[in-house]
Amino acid sequence: MRAGGEDLEFEPADLVRAYVITKGRELPDEQQLSLITLVTAAPQDGRRPARLTPEEQRLLDICSAGYLSVAEVAGHTRLPLGVVRIVLAALTEGGHLMTRPPVPRARNADKDLLEEVLNGLHRKFG
Amino acid sequence: MGFTASSDDRLTTDDYVSGGAAQTAVKILVVGHFAVGKTTFIGSISEIEPLSTEETMTQAAEAVDDLKGVRGKTTTTVALDFGRLTLSERVVLYLFGTPGQTRFVQMWEDMARGALGALILVDPERLADSFPVIDLIEQYGLDYAIAVNHFDGNPERAERALREALDLLDETPVVTCDARNEKSSAAALTTLVRYLLDRAS
Numbered sequence: 001m002r003a004g005g006e007d008l009e010f011e012p013a014d015l016v017r018a019y020v021i022t023k024g025r026e027l028p029d030e031q032q033l034s035l036i037t038l039v040t041a042a043p044q045d046g047r048r049p050a051r052l053t054p055e056e057q058r059l060l061d062i063c064s065a066g067y068l069s070v071a072e073v074a075g076h077t078r079l080p081l082g083v084v085r086i087v088l089a090a091l092t093e094g095g096h097l098m099t100r101p102p103v104p105r106a107r108n109a110d111k112d113l114l115e116e117v118l119n120g121l122h123r124k125f126g
Numbered sequence: 127m128g129f130t131a132s133s134d135d136r137l138t139t140d141d142y143v144s145g146g147a148a149q150t151a152v153k154i155l156v157v158g159h160f161a162v163g164k165t166t167f168i169g170s171i172s173e174i175e176p177l178s179t180e181e182t183m184t185q186a187a188e189a190v191d192d193l194k195g196v197r198g199k200t201t202t203t204v205a206l207d208f209g210r211l212t213l214s215e216r217v218v219l220y221l222f223g224t225p226g227q228t229r230f231v232q233m234w235e236d237m238a239r240g241a242l243g244a245l246i247l248v249d250p251e252r253l254a255d256s257f258p259v260i261d262l263i264e265q266y267g268l269d270y271a272i273a274v275n276h277f278d279g280n281p282e283r284a285e286r287a288l289r290e291a292l293d294l295l296d297e298t299p300v301v302t303c304d305a306r307n308e309k310s311s312a313a314a315l316t317t318l319v320r321y322l323l324d325r326a327s
Contacts, residue, residue, distance in 0.1 A: 035236060036151035036220050038143060062135055066142025069151055069220060071208055075177025076135060081206075082181065102151050102240055113152055113217060114242065114323040120213020121319060125171075125312035 032092075033085045035071040038100040039063050039092075052096075055079070055087050060096055067100070141174065145215045153220040154318065155237055157263060158247035159255035163275040164223035165207045167247060167305035171312050172209025172221065179206050181233050204230055206237075221315075238266035243322045245314060247275045247305065250284055253291045260292060269325050271299040271318040297321075 033039075041064040052060065062073060074084040091097040103109050143149050156164050169176045181204050207223040224237050244263045248256045263270050274288065285300050294300065299321045303314040 034240060035222070036153050036240070038146075038149060038151055038218075040146065058135065062137065065137065066139070067146040067149065068142060069210075071179055071206070071220065071222070072141075072174075072177060072210070074179035075208070076137060076141070078180075080180050084179075100147065100149070100151075102153075105240055110242065111323065111326040113150065114319055114326055116217045117152065117213055117219055117242070118316065118319045118323060120211070120217060120219070121312060121316045124211065124213065125309060125316070 032099065032101060033070050033088055034102060035081075036069045036102050038067040038069055039073065039088055040067045040098050042096055042098050044096075052091075053087075055083075056091055056096075059084065059087050060091055063091075063097060143210075143218050144212055145218070148215055149212075149218045150216060151218050151220060153222055153241050154315070155224050155241050155244040155263075155268070156221050156247065157224045157244050157259050158275075159249070159252065159259060160225070162247045162249050162252075162255075163305035164247055167245075167273075167275070167303075167311050167314075168207060168209040168221045168223050170306055170308045170310075171211060171315070173212060174210050176207050176209045176223075179208070180204065181206065181230075181236075204233055206233075234262060234266060238263075238268055241268055243318055244268045244270040245273050245318045246270050247273050247303075248288070248292070249276050250274055250288060251276070253288065256292065269322055271301065271314070271321050273301050273303045273305075273314040273317075275303060275305045 041060055059073060059077065062068070062076060068076070070085060070088060071081070073088065074081045077084065079087075088097060088099075092099055103113070143151075156167055158164050165176060204225060206225075209221045211219040211221070213219050222237055222241075224234070246256065246259060246263060260270075272288070272292065272294065274284070284302075288294075288300060289298075299317045301314045301317045304310040
């Protein structure tokens with residue numbers, strides 16, 4: 001638990017400027033890499049992908065053992081969310097990463113999902 | 127400042143979403159004013175140690191292309207705390223604790239987009255502090271329930287006063303909860319989801 005409670009605001013003391021890590025790329029399409037888009041490393045046929053930046057490699061490593069949400073990748077790496085989204089987008093473009101975006105909101109889909117959520121909560125917490 | 131000391135990126139199997147490729151991720155926002163208990167709430171029911179991620183906000187008015195980065199550049203870092211609940215082999219629920227500051231428009235758009243709904247935590251002693259958050263949630267068109275944290279007193283009278291003070295619709299659920307308690311937090315969340323389901327039917 002952090003000392004000061006919630007909603008901390010501070011100026012980050014980055015060693016590397018964010019635009020260096022992202023190679024000046026722009027933010028990807030929000031739907032493709034939303035906070036809760038699930039990502040995992042694509043199968044690599046046993047060989048390591050070449051020519052990745054250290055950050056790309058680091059994020060790919062984290063995604064290599066299963067699915068994580070984009071927010072979780074940011075949380076575990078402590079990189080700013082915007083940076084994580086850009087690097088993940090580059091990895092996706094390069095075929096190194098598979099993404100599973102959330103289903104777009106629609107009434108019917110919502111209803112099924114909400115039922116699933118409700119049943120899940122009951123199962124889990126009684 | 128975070129919850130985990132895993133700056134070395136080593137994750138265990140439990141960190142990953144079980145069910146992987148078959149999972150659909152959904153999110154619910156847990157919102158409220160400063161120090162109302164959002165992080166505590168999420169921590170009490172999350173299956174993972176709550177994580178924190180930062181979004182860097184640049185003030186739009188000062189978005190000057192100044193590569194020296196010294197003059198007139200104002201950035202603020204907003205921390206989002208979140209947790210996860212794997213509810214079945216098909217659905218994994220993320221809970222995002224969202225700060226109530228109205229000025230973070232971009233962040234709010236990110237957060238609200240695709241959210242199933244919002245649970246608004248309120249402190250009965252600081253009701254006025256909840257107005258801006260409720261306004262934002264309504265502005266983004268999210269359905270919500272109110273969870274009264276730090277509750278200590280007569281529930282019925284409190285609910286009536288609170289409904290009036292917050293100008294709630296009759297159907298908006300109001301529950302009391304102790305954000306430190308897993309069952310109590312889960313009950314509040316269940317109330318919200320049942321309401322969302324009613325609204326979707």
